[in-house]
Amino acid sequence: MNDCADDSLFLACRRGDKAAYATLARRHYRHVFALSLGMLANVHDAEDVAQETMLKGFQSIRKLARPERFEPWILRIAKNLCLDLLRRRKRAKKLPVEPAIGGDTHENHDLEWAMARLPRELRLPLVLFYFEHRDAGSIAGTLGISPSLVYERLRAAREELHRLLIERDPHE
Amino acid sequence: MSDKCHGFRSRIVDSFTGTLSEQDRRELQEHLSVCPPCRDYLQVMKREDASLAEYFAGIEENMANRQERALQMIERFDTNEETNTIWRRIMKSRYSKLATAAAILVLAAVALIVLDGSTSPAYAITDLPRQFEQARTIHVQGWNHFPGHTMPDGGKIPPTEINEWIDVENGRWRRSEVGLTVNDKDVRVAAGETVSDSRIEMSIDHTEKTVTYCRVSPYRQKLGMRQRSKLLAGQLFGDITQLSNSRVVGVEQIDGVTHDIWQSGDAHGWRWQQWLSANTGRLARAQVWREVAPGQWEIAADYQHIEYNAEVPEGVFAMDPPSGYTAANTPETAPFRELDDSYGGYTDEHYNLQCGAKIAFALADSSVILGWQSFDHESKEPPDVLFEDTTFGGPLPKLPVEFYALKPANESSDVIYTGYHLGQTHKDHRFIEWSLYVPNGEPPANIQTDGYTILYRWNLEFEPRWTMHVPVMPEFVVETAEEFDEWVLGAMAELSEDGKAPADVTYQEVIDLAQQVRTSVAP
Numbered sequence: 285m286n287d288c289a290d291d292s293l294f295l296a297c298r299r300g301d302k303a304a305y306a307t308l309a310r311r312h313y314r315h316v317f318a319l320s321l322g323m324l325a326n327v328h329d330a331e332d333v334a335q336e337t338m339l340k341g342f343q344s345i346r347k348l349a350r351p352e353r354f355e356p357w358i359l360r361i362a363k364n365l366c367l368d369l370l371r372r373r374k375r376a377k378k379l380p381v382e383p384a385i386g387g388d389t390h391e392n393h394d395l396e397w398a399m400a401r402l403p404r405e406l407r408l409p410l411v412l413f414y415f416e417h418r419d420a421g422s423i424a425g426t427l428g429i430s431p432s433l434v435y436e437r438l439r440a441a442r443e444e445l446h447r448l449l450i451e452r453d454p455h456e
Numbered sequence: 457m458s459d460k461c462h463g464f465r466s467r468i469v470d471s472f473t474g475t476l477s478e479q480d481r482r483e484l485q486e487h488l489s490v491c492p493p494c495r496d497y498l499q500v501m502k503r504e505d506a507s508l509a510e511y512f513a514g515i516e517e518n519m520a521n522r523q524e525r526a527l528q529m530i531e532r533f534d535t536n537e538e539t540n541t542i543w544r545r546i547m548k549s550r551y552s553k554l555a556t557a558a559a560i561l562v563l564a565a566v567a568l569i570v571l572d573g574s575t576s577p578a579y580a581i582t583d584l585p586r587q588f589e590q591a592r593t594i595h596v597q598g599w600n601h602f603p604g605h606t607m608p609d610g611g612k613i614p615p616t617e618i619n620e621w622i623d624v625e626n627g628r629w630r631r632s633e634v635g636l637t638v639n640d641k642d643v644r645v646a647a648g649e650t651v652s653d654s655r656i657e658m659s660i661d662h663t664e665k666t667v668t669y670c671r672v673s674p675y676r677q678k679l680g681m682r683q684r685s686k687l688l689a690g691q692l693f694g695d696i697t698q699l700s701n702s703r704v705v706g707v708e709q710i711d712g713v714t715h716d717i718w719q720s721g722d723a724h725g726w727r728w729q730q731w732l733s734a735n736t737g738r739l740a741r742a743q744v745w746r747e748v749a750p751g752q753w754e755i756a757a758d759y760q761h762i763e764y765n766a767e768v769p770e771g772v773f774a775m776d777p778p779s780g781y782t783a784a785n786t787p788e789t790a791p792f793r794e795l796d797d798s799y800g801g802y803t804d805e806h807y808n809l810q811c812g813a814k815i816a817f818a819l820a821d822s823s824v825i826l827g828w829q830s831f832d833h834e835s836k837e838p839p840d841v842l843f844e845d846t847t848f849g850g851p852l853p854k855l856p857v858e859f860y861a862l863k864p865a866n867e868s869s870d871v872i873y874t875g876y877h878l879g880q881t882h883k884d885h886r887f888i889e890w891s892l893y894v895p896n897g898e899p900p901a902n903i904q905t906d907g908y909t910i911l912y913r914w915n916l917e918f919e920p921r922w923t924m925h926v927p928v929m930p931e932f933v934v935e936t937a938e939e940f941d942e943w944v945l946g947a948m949a950e951l952s953e954d955g956k957a958p959a960d961v962t963y964q965e966v967i968d969l970a971q972q973v974r975t976s977v978a979p
Contacts, residue, residue, distance in 0.1 A: 306527050313523045327515055335526040340845070342530050348844055360841045364854040367915055392511040399511075405917045413473060415512040420475070428836040438473040439466060446504060 294351035309338045312355060316362045318416045322408035323366035325400040333369060337362040398448035406441035409434050461494055468498050472505050581718045581732060584739060585696045588689055591764035594622040600634050603746035603754035607643050616647045621772050622684055628653045628773045629684040652680055653773045656787045667777040669790035675950040676795060686932060692742045692759060694720050694728035710740045795950060802922040808833035811857040814888055815947050818930040823970040824862060824873055824893040825944055826928060827951060829886055830855035839887055846877045848960050849969045852891055854915040862893045862908040864900050865927060871897045879958030881951050888951045892966055894973040937963035
């Protein structure tokens with residue numbers, strides 16, 4: 285968001301222009317949803333958090349001084365909301381949700397089950413890689429880690445997923 | 457599976473995430489041509505890869521609808537609706553405003569009654585703090601003892617001398633310090649002094665015969681002066697809020713004048729005695745006693761000479777090393793001492809964390825203001841992003857380590873002080889978070905002397921293997937708007953690059969916020 289058009293879009297958002305914000309929201313919704321999905325391992329929760337994030341972004345965009353920082357800012361809001369939700373889940377002593385990422389993927393129960401059991405630090409890059417089709421450099425930027433660590437985690441995620449799937453169905 | 461196969465299986469996995477070099481790929485092909493189990497593994501991984509693609513494609517199908525639902529939600533959002541911070545909720549309601557106003561009136565009425573009732577003839581024990589506070593200079597001399605400890609042969613440990621000055625008018629102080637190291641074979645007493653004048657502090661180690669200087673800011677020097685007075689008052693009188701519970705336990709003639717011996721104590725085995733003339737109001741002597749065994753008291757400090765408003769003799773605040781002492785540095789090369797309370801650090805393969813409390817103040821309504829820091833040196837995320845979502849009276853920023861609440865250091869209390877964001881300042885490339893912690897019940901009576909422990913949580917992907925104990929001891933109780941401006945906003949300005957406190961933090965708003973939080977959590 286560096287050109288003049290984006291700057292004026294941003295200024296319009298700060299004035300409370302919903303149409304301008306909708307343009308911004310469309311650009312970033314997918315990233316916000318993917319991050320939430322990677323954090324929460326549940327499609328419905330990810331959608332709720334993504335919605336809440338976008339609304340919160342609209343309510344507080346006046347506080348954002350620099351337009352070019354919109355993406356890290358909105359992702360940070362999403363991450364915070366995810367952490368809040370995870371904390372509430374922990375307090376409620378809930379196990380990983382079952383079915384984990386279900387709702388849209390009726391025929392992938394084993395995979396849903398395994399995804400929900402992946403450690404979050406492995407699931408996040410995996411979701412960004414397979415769902416968002418992003419490369420290691422871009423994932424590294426979002427997660428604040430090095431690209432080589434992204435590769436390591438992607439490999440570890442696939443290996444762990446494989447192990448979990450075998451554990452789920454030893455005859456596979 | 458052989459070790460060789462194990463290496464190739466990692467490459468098989470890597471081939472799906474696109475990280476294989478051409479050479480690795482060639483070698484993998486060669487291996488697969490001779491290794492049926494690895495070929496099977498490749499096939500399984502391919503199936504899993506396809507499942508993953510299919511699985512995310514299923515989620516993808518509804519993305520447009522999801523996005524649309526989010527946009528509709530924004531469309532439906534009423535832009536005139538206030539955001540959901542406690543502060544704004546409060547100010548929105550005329551009832552809560554009225555409740556606040558009523559509470560202030562009640563408090564004012566109670567304060568008037570209390571003040572009126574405390575007016576009594578001069579030279580009672582409760583006059584001691586006022587005399588102390590009004591003194592231009594304070595000078596005490598006496599001896600520090602070591603209750604509960606003896607020399608290895610059972611003999612008494614020789615006391616060390618106390619000779620302290622506070623020069624209120626000129627902002628200078630000199631204090632005596634003592635340290636005791638005891639083991640089976642040896643007892644070591646380390647005696648020292650600190651002299652503070654203007655922006656230089658000189659620490660004198662009488663045991664090693666060395667001197668070390670450090671520089672302090674005007675704020676820190678002013679705070680040090682106030683702290684020094686508070687500490688000395690505590691040494692002489694114990695808890696001044698409990699002085700009215702003192703009782704006369706004896707009478708003694710000093711310099712031909714009758715002095716009542718007043719005594720007070722606390723629940724932790726300490727007892728204070730003061731020799732006070734009811735006629736002249738002179739405080740002639742003070743002692744501190746320690747209960748070393750049930751019913752067995754030993755003297756801890758004996759202030760044999762106490763004088764107010766005496767002229768300071770020449771040399772008391774001299775900043776030159778005493779004769780025969782070595783200086784580790786000079787006032788010009790002395791390091792600058794920051795406002796720092798307690799700080800900790802932690803490093804692992806993911807994080808390089810640092811966090812800690814900078815400074816804290818209690819407010820008269822029992823809430824606490826704390827300036828604190830928390831950052832990860834490894835994080836590539838710009839730190840100001842963490843604050844962009846914060847509002848006055850809203851939730852705390854999700855810093856890597858979040859000091860989300862306080863609890864009384866005294867473990868027996870269940871009261872929790874929940875944190876709310878007030879503002880942030882920026883100095884030396886780091887942010888300082890300023891939070892208000894409001895108790896959900898009546899704090900324990902000894903909270904001012906015991907202090908608090910910080911409750912923290914991680915806002916991190918991986919839970920660090922780190923356990924912290926961060927105590928917080930507020931500098932003092934801020935009673936008025938003037939004190940708030942001087943000390944709290946002063947600390948914020950001190951820890952700010954531009955020397956300014958956040959514009960929206962004012963005494964009245966902070967007090968109102970605390971009151972409203974209380975109202976909102978009241979049963």
